[in-house]
Amino acid sequence: MSVASPPRPAPSRAASAKVVEDRPMRYPDTASRAVMTRRGWWLVLLNFLLPGSAQAVAGNRRLGKVGLGATIVMWVLIILGILGALLWPTAAFTLVTGAWLPEWLGLLRPLPLLLIQGAVIAYGILWLFLTVDTLRLVRLVKTGAGARVGIAAVAVALLVVSTGAAAYAANVAGTVRETLGSIFVATGPPVPPSDGYYNILLLGADSGEGRDSMRFDSISVVSVNAETGATTITGIPRDMPHFPFAAGPLQDRYPNGHEGHADSTCGWGSGVNQLRTEVEVCQDGNALYPDAVANSSEPGIEATKDAAEGILGIEIPYYVFVDMHGFAALIDALGGVDITVAERLPEGGGPAYSGQPAEEWATGWIEAGAQHMDGDTAQWYARSRYTTDDFDRMKRQRQLQEAILAQFTPQTVLTRFQDVASAGQDLIQTDLPQSMLPFLADLALKAKEQPVTAIELTPAGGIDEYDPDYPYIQELVRLALHPPTQTPTPEG
Secondary structure (H helix, E strand, C coil): CCCCCCCCCCCCHHHHHHHHHHCCCCCCCCCCHHHHHHHHHHHHHHHHHCCCHHHHHHCCHHHHHHHHHHHHHHHHHHHHHHHHHHHCHHHHHHHHHCCCCCHHHHHHCCHHHHHHHHHHHHHHHHHHHHHHHHHHHHCHHHCCHHHHHHHHHHHHHHHHHHHHHHHHHHHHHHHHHHHHHHHCECCCCCCCCECCEEEEEEEEECCCCCCCCCCEEEEEEEEEECCCCCEEEEEECCCCCCCCCCCCHHHHHCCCCCCCECCHHHCCECCHHHHHHHHHHHCCHHHHCCCCHHHCCCHHHHHHHHHHHHHHCCCCCEEEEEEHHHHHHHHHHCCCEEEEECCCEEECCCCCCCCCCHHHHCCEEECCEEEEECHHHHHHHHHCCCCCCHHHHHHHHHHHHHHHHHHCCHHHHHHCHHHHHHHHHHHEEECCEHHHHHHHHHHHHHHCCCCCEEEECCHHHCCCCCCCCHHHHHHHHHHHHCCCCCCCCCCC
């Protein structure tokens, strides 16, 4: 037979007062508006500074543990991310981009960024729930009449800041994932450096307003030293004639150098920038380069790559294609570029007949002197050639390339990230695989500390524009990339 426990005596008024005094956040004196007001401000501040702490001291402790645990984990990850970016940038970049995954799991490389995006969204939702619960714990009706609106307004404002920051971070992670996926090839092993360099063909397509077709009017090869990041840009004149090809289908077709054409159907003359028209219009480009499309390239691009290899005598495994419309958008996204213009240049599609003065056909003018150019002006600055020559235009294009690189500071990219990423998706087409990104990111950091070397294959550089000496050009490039080391002479 069980014996009923005697009833527990009710706590005395003194004991209740002692509990209120010892734990005023959890057991406040609800009769005091001053106490409830101070308590309300503290809970709102604690919820913002350390989500979950308001529940731990004044509400559901289990919910508080969840909030505090998630907050601690989030702060640990943020601190590790900052330390990784500062101390081990290549390793951090490799981790978040999924470049560490093996080749057969290349399609899963967006997964780390997707997980980061999901975690930030989940934490933002948790923070929102904790803020609403904190307002419940505040018990606004018990606070001072003037403080009710203030506490509620501050809580809402801090809620907007916190959830807005979480939403922005999630959006950045998603944008990075989408940008990498849209620009770079998901699969494909990295190609080792060739003779100590990563060589990339940089093509500019002038298909903007006023042009009747797309041609690779800007052709350069960017050579990045695999150890130091030192960068050399070699500009190839678009009308360079009778050039040799590297081993491949076009070398078989033109063993003695590229031959010219007498009509525009297959591209005028024998210039390098006519190759795309010739290969993709007058020849079966897909038969010449059957793997081009599958490898995120095009027959015309592969033909131009073979030509650049033949001209310079170096191996060029990758290309980057830059569209002029995207080029203008990128410059606008960066906030413009600073350029010193040497002479007045016209904007517009060119003269309607030979000898027509530029004043009659120009749609605008780029004045000489220091200018801060927007994207449209910079595009015309790179394109204008009717009052100068192609060699001058090559110099201006290289000047713009260097100005854009100078604008790519961490501050600019962070403050204009969404615009830069969006412009990049419209600007760039490449066959660079995502597995190459850690190497390129590391080299980019090294390259920022060094000047860019330019090689212009122009008459000023000793190149005959009508009959180039290609062995001399190859030797010129070789000496630029591998300068001879001077051995000290013995004294005396």
